[in-house]
Amino acid sequence: MPSAILTQTLTKQYGSLTALSDFGLEVEQGSIFGLLGPNGAGKTTLIRILTTLMRQTSGEAFVEGFDTRTQGREIRRLIGVVPQENSLDRYLTARENLELHARLHGMEARHYRARIDELLELMGLAGRQKDFPDTFSGGMQRRLVVTRALLPSPRVLFLDEPTTGLDPQSRRAVWDYVRSIAGSMTIFLTTHYLEEAEQLCDRIAIMDHGRLVALGSTQELKDRLTGGTAYQIEFEQGAEGYAELLKGMACVRGVEVTDRTVCVELEQWECLSEVLAALNGAPVRRISLRERTLEDVFISLTGTGVRE
Ligand SMILES: Nc1ncnc2c1ncn2[C@@H]1O[C@H](COP(=O)(O)OP(=O)(O)OP(=O)(O)O)[C@@H](O)[C@H]1O
Ligand SMILES: [Mg+2]
Structure with a gap:
């Protein structure tokens, strides 16, 4: 069984x-x-190459075993694409947009009619199917583009x-649908909503500046954040002063104060008792473990600088 997606030493240059x-990358x-x-x-660039909209400069990419350079026709027959920018025909109604897409994919009317009905219902667009995309809100247009990609059951x-x-x-409706079809098809998605990736994805790749920087399940990625455990300590008063006290301790790696809460990062969880001893008598209201999130991993790997 070939991998759904396989790339090797894939490189794309836009001029310099x-x-x-x-x-x-390999996707099961x-x-x-x-x-x-x-x-x-480089996420959209990678998707453009895999969906045969653009050629790589060098290296190899395969979709279901088909080579993106020589077997574009085979690949296009078995994929569905939701591009980053909505690409709807504004002179066709929502339903006509879907019908045109179905016909371009060689579907017969008796097959696509029922499927369009089913998908429009599911995406909450049935009532607007005779309207033109320009009269839709941004979110409704997005749902229509997702519906269109699902039509030929890629x-x-x-x-x-x-x-x-x-x-x-709507986001939840898309997630639910993605979950319900998972298994019957491979789903390759990009997102800036890390919670979404965490909820949906079996495996995650993080890339930066055109390179792969991490790959694994959410848990595997979180485990890569070496050592350290963070706690949030909420004080009745005097948080700033206690933060100073904690900063001076050898086992404390980092301290951040927000209002009455001090977030303290420890070398290892065993240091907690030392911290509690130091805070003996302090007006502590609440202590909680700060769970690592995918966002922590993302920021630790890609930094905090805003990209051009
Ligand atoms: N057609 C193009 N011509 C020249 N440079 C391009 C072109 N398309 C993309 N780039 C550049 O290639 C790099 C990768 O762009 P790409 O669109 O793949 O990023 P992305 O990860 O999808 O970003 P975003 O999260 O903003 O969608 C960027 O530096 C971008 O400016
Ligand atoms: Mg993009």
């Missing part, structure tokens, strides 16, 4: 700019794979920021 560099069939990275990291579905601009309800 290297958008993808020596990029290697039937999995939900998340690609994360700051603006300009083997591999590429979603470039599928939920950007969606309200929490």
Whole structure:
């Protein structure tokens, strides 16, 4: 069984700019794979190559075993794509947009009619199917583009920021749908919502400046954050003073104060008793463990600088 997606030493140059560099990745069939990275990291570039909209400069990429350089036709037959920018035909109604797409994919009317009905219902667009996309809100347009990609039941579905601009309800509807179809198809998505990646994806890749910087399950990525455990300590008063006291302790790696709460990062959890001893008699209201999030991993790997 070939991998759903396989790339080896994949490189893309835009003139002198290297958008993808020596990029290697493997995605198992039937999995939900998340690609994360700051603006300009190269995510859309990778999707464009995999969906045969653009050619790599060097290296190899395969979708279900088909080579992106020589077997574009085979690949296009088995993929669905939600591009980063909505690309709807403004002179066709929502339903006509879907019908045109179905026909371009060689579907017969008796097959696509029922499927369009089903998907429009599911995406909450049934009532607006006779309207033109320009009269839709941004979130509704996005849902229509997702609906369109799902229409031919692709083997591999590429979603470039599928939920950007969606309200929490619509985002959840997309997640639920993605979960319900997972297994029957491979889903490759990019997102800037790290919570979304955490909730949905079996495996996650983090990239930056065209390179792969980390790969694994959410848990594996979190485990990469070496040592250290962080606690939040809320004080009745005097948080600033206690923060100073904690800063001076050998086992304390970092201290941050927000209002009455001090976030203290320890070398290891065994230091907690030492910290508690130092705070003996202090007006502590609450202590809680600060769980690591995917965002902590993301920031630790890609830094805090805003990209151009
Ligand atoms: N057609 C193009 N011509 C020249 N440079 C390009 C082109 N498309 C993208 N780039 C550059 O390649 C780099 C990667 O862009 P890409 O769109 O792949 O990033 P991205 O990870 O999808 O970012 P975002 O999160 O903002 O969507 C950026 O530096 C971008 O400016
Ligand atoms: Mg992009």
